[in-house]
Amino acid sequence: xxxxxxMNCNVPTDICFSFEGFRRRGGDxxxxxxxxxxxxxxxxxxxxxxxxxxxxxxxxxxxVRNYPIKSTNVIAHIRKATxxxxxxxxxxxxxxxxxxxxxxxxxxxDVKDPPRLDGHRFRPVGNTDSEHMFCWLLERLAERFVxxxxxxxxxxxxxxLAADLAQRGxxxxxxxxxxxxxAHCSTRLHYIVRQAPFGCAHLVDNDITxxxxxxxxxxxxVSVIATQPLTDxxxxxxxxxxxxxIFRDGMPMRP
Amino acid sequence: xxxxxxMNCNVPTDICFSFEGFRRRGGDxxxxxxxxxxxxxxxxxxxxxxxxxxxxxxxxxxxVRNYPIKSTNVIAHIRKATxxxxxxxxxxxxxxxxxxxxxxxxxxxDVKDPPRLDGHRFRPVGNTDSEHMFCWLLERLAERFVxxxxxxxxxxxxxxLAADLAQRGxxxxxxxxxxxxxAHCSTRLHYIVRQAPFGCAHLVDNDITxxxxxxxxxxxxVSVIATQPLTDxxxxxxxxxxxxxIFRDGMPMRP
Numbered sequence: 001x002x003x004x005x006x007m008n009c010n011v012p013t014d015i016c017f018s019f020e021g022f023r024r025r026g027g028d029x030x031x032x033x034x035x036x037x038x039x040x041x042x043x044x045x046x047x048x049x050x051x052x053x054x055x056x057x058x059x060x061x062x063x064v065r066n067y068p069i070k071s072t073n074v075i076a077h078i079r080k081a082t083x084x085x086x087x088x089x090x091x092x093x094x095x096x097x098x099x100x101x102x103x104x105x106x107x108x109x110d111v112k113d114p115p116r117l118d119g120h121r122f123r124p125v126g127n128t129d130s131e132h133m134f135c136w137l138l139e140r141l142a143e144r145f146v147x148x149x150x151x152x153x154x155x156x157x158x159x160x161l162a163a164d165l166a167q168r169g170x171x172x173x174x175x176x177x178x179x180x181x182x183a184h185c186s187t188r189l190h191y192i193v194r195q196a197p198f199g200c201a202h203l204v205d206n207d208i209t210x211x212x213x214x215x216x217x218x219x220x221x222v223s224v225i226a227t228q229p230l231t232d233x234x235x236x237x238x239x240x241x242x243x244x245x246i247f248r249d250g251m252p253m254r255p
Numbered sequence: 256x257x258x259x260x261x262m263n264c265n266v267p268t269d270i271c272f273s274f275e276g277f278r279r280r281g282g283d284x285x286x287x288x289x290x291x292x293x294x295x296x297x298x299x300x301x302x303x304x305x306x307x308x309x310x311x312x313x314x315x316x317x318x319v320r321n322y323p324i325k326s327t328n329v330i331a332h333i334r335k336a337t338x339x340x341x342x343x344x345x346x347x348x349x350x351x352x353x354x355x356x357x358x359x360x361x362x363x364x365d366v367k368d369p370p371r372l373d374g375h376r377f378r379p380v381g382n383t384d385s386e387h388m389f390c391w392l393l394e395r396l397a398e399r400f401v402x403x404x405x406x407x408x409x410x411x412x413x414x415x416l417a418a419d420l421a422q423r424g425x426x427x428x429x430x431x432x433x434x435x436x437x438a439h440c441s442t443r444l445h446y447i448v449r450q451a452p453f454g455c456a457h458l459v460d461n462d463i464t465x466x467x468x469x470x471x472x473x474x475x476x477v478s479v480i481a482t483q484p485l486t487d488x489x490x491x492x493x494x495x496x497x498x499x500x501i502f503r504d505g506m507p508m509r510p
Contacts, residue, residue: 045343088300
């Protein structure tokens with residue numbers, strides 16, 4: 001299996017602290033050592049950093065940990081390969097463009113019987129069940145809507161599609177187009193919303209504490225979503241199996 | 256205007272030496288300081304590094320310069336913004352997926368009258384003429400072929416499309432799908448094919464010399480393509496206006 005990390009905020013925020021804990025699980029405090037990746041949205045732009053080296057020792061992970069990229073939507077993934085060999089093509093997150101926006105997707109779980117890809121528009125480059133599902137999902141969206149629909153419509157379809165996928169196996173996933181971040185829980189996802197008054201947080205995976213009040217304003221809202229809580233002195237909310245949340249401007253909502 | 260750098264080889268090779276010279280032109284030896292990017296193909300996988308900081312000082316460029324990523328197809332770009340503001344969404348190279356392969360594109364030049372985008376499949380995320388042309392190009396390919404055609408057919412269409420674009424302005428571009436690298440010259444592109452017996456090369460933009468014979472075997476073929484020659488003690492071949500070359504396994508051919 002793998003682990004997921006996501007962040008959604010109302011002001012561009014760096015993810016250095018959370019990423020430092022998360023990346024230790026890729027070969028140090030945990031065994032997810034078959035590559036890792038992280039995608040940052042900055043306005044409409046998006047950059048992905050990918051490596052098939054374990055995140056605990058990857059020089060690119062070292063850069064990401066030390067280079068504060070300010071973003072409102074981030075998705076990261078550390079991999080323990082189950083379907084598909086260890087390679088760059090199989091490294092999450094995956095990215096495609098739809099309706100003139102980038103879409104980024106990462107998945108934790110196993111799907112033995114993924115839905116058939118009957119379209120021609122989105123095709124997997126690697127051979128993971130995860131990228132396959134991402135392509136299927138975008139193909140369905142592209143089929144239903146020629147252009148960006150109203151959000152209520154979009155989220156309703158997303159809920160249908162997530163429910164369909166969830167019937168086929170374990171599908172914890174995160175999806176973002178830079179405007180919001182969707183998190184779907186099959187078995188295990190936790191989140192926390194940090195807001196004023198901000199306090200101190202201490203990592204589970206490394207003895208590091210940060211005082212968020214030094215880096216934030218009263219108005220900041222920062223949601224962090226992770227397979228397992230990243231800090232040991234804060235209260236994380238477990239998501240329920242089958243639950244889909246849309247995080248926007250740092251707050252979760254039920255679509 | 257901007258500058259382009261490409262590499263195509265018959266064995267995975269790192270681009271650290273060439274990139275060190277090239278990236279100096281982004282804010283140090285030259286004025287292309289409005290962001291930069293580089294895309295590496297590794298088998299079917301592909302990773303892009305992008306930054307809107309000048310490549311001469313970008314921490315990501317520093318990483319790329321020191322982290323020897325072995326690749327058979329690389330495309331890099333340093334930007335001097337003409338169309339579209341300085342932003343991540345406008346930073347080359349651009350990437351899309353077609354027929355289950357990633358495609359990477361970078362452009363140097365100006366096109367006042369880009370062809371109309373009449374399809375729905377590929378849409379620009381940013382607002383450069385370059386990404387617009389890339390989308391148009393992929394849309395045409397997707398329209399003509401449902402799946403990968405025979406290469407002769409593909410290259411013939413590519414030649415048509417490049418000629419069409421070239422009538423509309425200055426279109427120096429590089430395009431790769433990881434199997435080969437296409438370079439089209441409107442005004443300025445040079446290339447060199449390095450092969451045995453390998454010798455020493457000295458950068459134009461930094462006083463660094465490398466002895467390629469220490470890093471290569473007798474069978475290696477490495478083509479480097481750049482807007483302006485990167486070394487001052489080797490003979491680079493200028494491409495002719497209107498010329499399209501396909502580099503494959505380290506050698507150029509006329510499609």
